[in-house]
Amino acid sequence: MRSTLPLLILGSAYGLTATAQVREPLPLDEVESVSFAYADVLSANPVYEEFEVREPIERCRPVTVTRDSGRYEGTTPGTIVGAVIGGALGNQVGKGDGRDAATIAGAVIGGAIGREVAANGRGGTTVTQTEEQCTLVEQVRVEQRVSAWEVSYRYRGDIFLSRLPYEPGPKLKIRVSVAPADY
Numbered sequence: 001m002r003s004t005l006p007l008l009i010l011g012s013a014y015g016l017t018a019t020a021q022v023r024e025p026l027p028l029d030e031v032e033s034v035s036f037a038y039a040d041v042l043s044a045n046p047v048y049e050e051f052e053v054r055e056p057i058e059r060c061r062p063v064t065v066t067r068d069s070g071r072y073e074g075t076t077p078g079t080i081v082g083a084v085i086g087g088a089l090g091n092q093v094g095k096g097d098g099r100d101a102a103t104i105a106g107a108v109i110g111g112a113i114g115r116e117v118a119a120n121g122r123g124g125t126t127v128t129q130t131e132e133q134c135t136l137v138e139q140v141r142v143e144q145r146v147s148a149w150e151v152s153y154r155y156r157g158d159i160f161l162s163r164l165p166y167e168p169g170p171k172l173k174i175r176v177s178v179a180p181a182d183y
Helices: 002-019 074-094 098-122
Strands: 031-067 125-157 158-164 169-180
Touching: 031 158, 074 098, 125 169
Parallel strands: none
Antiparallel strands: 031 125, 031 169, 125 158
């Protein structure tokens, strides 16, 4: 018990010194007397801002196009028939190891001749047709959006105006601050 008594005395003395400290008053510019209240909203009118919207759109129009059908367009059957006939003839001409080479050469030459015959028979025509030609263009339009609300409200008989970033509804929570007039 003797060892706890000095600790009790020391602890209570520490507590007394801690509570005996005096707070200095805050400077007047840091003192603020604030409360919150509700005011009746009289009107809330939107404030619009204009902005440009750019978006790509596809514009198409009919275009008349004339093309040469090409001398060799549609000549595949002639090429195949010529290659088969040329290969058969080359196979008849060659003997021994040269027979394979003659067959290949005959097929190549026959294919070329068949293609020429088919192309000359068609006469290389021109074709005129209407096609739809499309391009992307940027369309610009102006839109309006609400950027703020002009709000008039009544608090204790006085009417106030504020610009708010939202529509307040029928009641507006306000911050009431009181300070001396000569402050």
